Every structure is written in structure tokens, then in C-alpha cells.
Amino acid sequence: xxxxxxxxxxAAATLLLAACAGQPLRGTGDLGLIIERASGHVRLVNTSSRxxxxxxxxxxxxxxxxxxxxxxxxxxxxxGRDGGLTKIDLLEAKIVKRVIQxxxxxxxxxxxxxxxxxVQNYTPGGIKAFDAETLDLLSEVPAEYAPGKFSKVxxxxxxxxxxxAYALFDGGEIRVTDFSxxxxxxxxxxxxxxxxxxxxxxxxxxxxxAGLFGEDGVALLDLWQPEKGARKILENYGRxxxxxxxFKMPHLRGWSVxxxxxxxxxxxxxxxLVVDVATWKEVGRIPVRGQPVFVMARPDGRQIWVNFxxxxxxxxxxxxxxxxxxxxxxxxxxxxxHMEFTPRGENVWLSARDDNKVVIxxxxxxxxxxxxxxxxxSGIFFTTRAARIGF
Amino acid sequence: MNxxxxxxxxxxxxxxxxxxxxxxxxxxxxxxxxxxxxxxxxRQDCGSCHGMTLQGGLGPALLPADLKDKPVEGLAATIYxxxxxxxxxxxxxFLNEAEAQWIAERLMTEFPQ
Numbered sequence: 001x002x003x004x005x006x007x008x009x010x011a012a013a014t015l016l017l018a019a020c021a022g023q024p025l026r027g028t029g030d031l032g033l034i035i036e037r038a039s040g041h042v043r044l045v046n047t048s049s050r051x052x053x054x055x056x057x058x059x060x061x062x063x064x065x066x067x068x069x070x071x072x073x074x075x076x077x078x079x080g081r082d083g084g085l086t087k088i089d090l091l092e093a094k095i096v097k098r099v100i101q102x103x104x105x106x107x108x109x110x111x112x113x114x115x116x117x118x119v120q121n122y123t124p125g126g127i128k129a130f131d132a133e134t135l136d137l138l139s140e141v142p143a144e145y146a147p148g149k150f151s152k153v154x155x156x157x158x159x160x161x162x163x164x165a166y167a168l169f170d171g172g173e174i175r176v177t178d179f180s181x182x183x184x185x186x187x188x189x190x191x192x193x194x195x196x197x198x199x200x201x202x203x204x205x206x207x208x209x210a211g212l213f214g215e216d217g218v219a220l221l222d223l224w225q226p227e228k229g230a231r232k233i234l235e236n237y238g239r240x241x242x243x244x245x246x247f248k249m250p251h252l253r254g255w256s257v258x259x260x261x262x263x264x265x266x267x268x269x270x271x272x273l274v275v276d277v278a279t280w281k282e283v284g285r286i287p288v289r290g291q292p293v294f295v296m297a298r299p300d301g302r303q304i305w306v307n308f309x310x311x312x313x314x315x316x317x318x319x320x321x322x323x324x325x326x327x328x329x330x331x332x333x334x335x336x337x338h339m340e341f342t343p344r345g346e347n348v349w350l351s352a353r354d355d356n357k358v359v360i361x362x363x364x365x366x367x368x369x370x371x372x373x374x375x376x377x378s379g380i381f382f383t384t385r386a387a388r389i390g391f
Numbered sequence: 392m393n394x395x396x397x398x399x400x401x402x403x404x405x406x407x408x409x410x411x412x413x414x415x416x417x418x419x420x421x422x423x424x425x426x427x428x429x430x431x432x433x434r435q436d437c438g439s440c441h442g443m444t445l446q447g448g449l450g451p452a453l454l455p456a457d458l459k460d461k462p463v464e465g466l467a468a469t470i471y472x473x474x475x476x477x478x479x480x481x482x483x484x485f486l487n488e489a490e491a492q493w494i495a496e497r498l499m500t501e502f503p504q
Contacts (some may be wrong), residue, residue, distance in 0.1 A: 064444035081442055245480030248439045308435045
């Protein structure tokens, strides 16, 4: 027994020394993480070597988990479905801190100055602000939309001025909460429409869009002139036609905006809706092969990659924004849940949940250039998000 | 530590481990391949709204405690036909009524992993 213990100690000491001595200085610009949702792990990855370099467990229920980054790109904040908020150090590959902050969370965002992490919750409905350094609770804003009635919060996104825009699924509102004084936030409310399902802040930080599930349309709020209130764009895009069933809600984020247009998923239609962001008028529709879930522009805006809801989630369509149509149809794997572009978009990483792998494509040639084994992978998040408004 | 105590603790641990694994294996083997497909569909695809652990998300929680006052036929009908006016779509393209009924029954008792 004693001998075993000393052997173990020696082994541990060797590992520790190796770890300390073997860590060269490095930046974080080409790092990222993959959520392995079923097993509560994240896999840390390097987009230059296209390889994983560490795996971290103990993050709880990671279904629908997402991540944001500290502005130095070193720390990831991971929002789990079970209300867990976990801060990970990408360089030391370890959990720095973990708190359970609610019963049921759906995502979060980080403030312009990088000091406040805000989490959006389904149960109890509302948002909570945490100190990005310590994860201490700073304040909370319940999503009470009628006396005693609390809404699920969706679409939370940061905007300039340490303000956060979000929408209330049950309450049909857009809200903007100003955390300039993090312990005494101020909230403004704007009627938006029926059942906002997600939202986005445009890359310039000026507009908040909330996609509506309960009616055909998108609510738009100008954050520079919020006193004008939210208005509807793309109204009645379904033209009263019977909707197709939606087996998974689409996701919105600032990646929808490219080349002066926003490319948005239609609800209950196998189409991408194209809107001019100067006039907010519909300028086109692009037919695709399923209910779009993620409609993501490559960083240069030349291509839009689209994945689909069940049962069409083995396919991916690529739109060329110059041609205005799908130019490539791919079948990258089973259960394509998410995509992420490398910082300048030469590659895209796609998670193939049912194949237990992440596949890497060259976006110019559409050739597969890499593959990483992962346990039921879902979200993929690279540190480039640290510097983007609305992510 | 007293070797007797160590031995006792180790065997207790081993006992726990083996009894747990036996239970898991039995639970899996009691399902047909089609039922296993349905379980995966519920956890993975229904899970995108209801949560993989069925504790709810944009859609309501589907744990036995949440469903205990609901008639099983109503749940089966909701799965099969969807519920107009809500985000719940009909799943009849992917399963038959008997399978919807089986899912509803299992949700109300204990849903397999």
C-alpha cells in the first residue's frame, strides 16, 4: 500500500513537472472548443493544426450548450442546459470555476467591456449578470411580462454600451437591459409579436432582430433609436400558405449578415429570406433542401452555409451570394448540428452528431480536409467570437 | 488502513459497480431495435426543444412528475398529430400510433436512456 502510494506520488510529480516545463507561450487566436453534449465534455481544438489538444469533463447537461469568450480569448464561458455556467481556461485546459445559476438555461453573452457575462434562462425566466472574473452574481432581471408571469428568454445578444438585447418567447416582447451599472440594471420593453424564438444583433451593433414563430415576420428594433419601438419586417412571408412542420427551431446570430443583406431562415418553409439591411425590405428568397436551422455567412460574406432540421440534417447547402442561389449541395455526415468558420473562413468545421465526429471542409474547393473524433458533438465555438459584437 | 477494512470497502465498491452495470444491460436488452431508435429520437430530436434529459427547454418538461396528471392517450395524440397553435409539430411521418402510444407510456413511467 505504502509503496503504491509513493509510486503514485512520483508519477503525479513527474506529470506536473512535465506540464509546467512543456508549456510554451502561445496566443489563443486559433483555438476553440467542441461541445460533446451527451457526455458533458468539451474538446479543445486548434484550427491551425486541425487537431484536438485536450478534453475537459464534468460540465453537466450540455444539450443546447453554447459558449462565449473573454476578450483576450483565453477563457470560455459555457452555458449548459442545466443552468451550469462554467469558465474554462483554454491555455491550461482546465475548469477555472463552475456555478449552477438557474434551473434551465439556454445561452449567454458577454459585455462590450468584457467584464459582465449575462445568462438567459428559461426557468426561472429572466437574465442574470455575473462578474466575468469571479462568476459572482451581480444582478438579475426577471422576465416578468404580466403580474406573476415569467417568460422564457431567447436571443440574448450583447450590443455597445454594455447593453443586452433579448426577446421573451411567452411575452412577445423585445427587451434591452443596460448594465452600465452592473448592480443596478435598467430595462426597456418593446412589444414585438407572437412567440419570438431567437434573436440577433447585427455586426455593427445597431439593430436587434427577433425571429417570430407565432406569425410570419421578424421584429426589428433600431438600438440607436429604440424610442421608435420595434417594427415588423418580412411580414406575411408565408402568404397564408400552410406551414411545413418545424422539427427544430432555427438559430439566429449576427453571422446572417453579409454583403449588405441579411440571410434569414424562413419558419415552416424550405427557404432563406433575403433582406436588404439598408431598407429592411425583402429582396429575394432562396429555395433550400429543408427547414433551415443555421444560416451562416463565411466571414467574407461570399458564401452562406445552411444546415437543416430533422429529418434533413444530413445535408448542407451552400449559397453563393453573388449568384444568389445554392451552388453546392453537400452530405457531410449524419446529424449535422452546427458549423463554425475558421477566423478568415478558408475552412468550415461541421459537427456530425450521429457519426461521432467533426468534419472539416475547405470552403473554396468543398473538399474535406480533416476530421476529429468527438462524442455526439454539437456546438463548435472558436475564439474569433471574442472580438465580434453580438456573439 | 486496516487491510480488512480495505478489503471490505473494495468488495462493496465492486458489488455496487456490478449490480449497477447489470441493471443497465437488462434495461437495454428489454428494448427492441426499433424501440431503441425511438428512444434515441426522443432524446436527441425531441430533445432539441424538450432537453436531452427531458427537463424542458422551449418545450415543456416531459418527466413523469410533469406528466402525472395528463391522460396517456392525449400525450400520444400530441406526439402523433402535433398541437396546433404551439411549436409542437406532428411526428406521424416518422412513427405510427402504437409507437406514439409506447413513447407516451414510457415518458409517464421512466424513459429509457
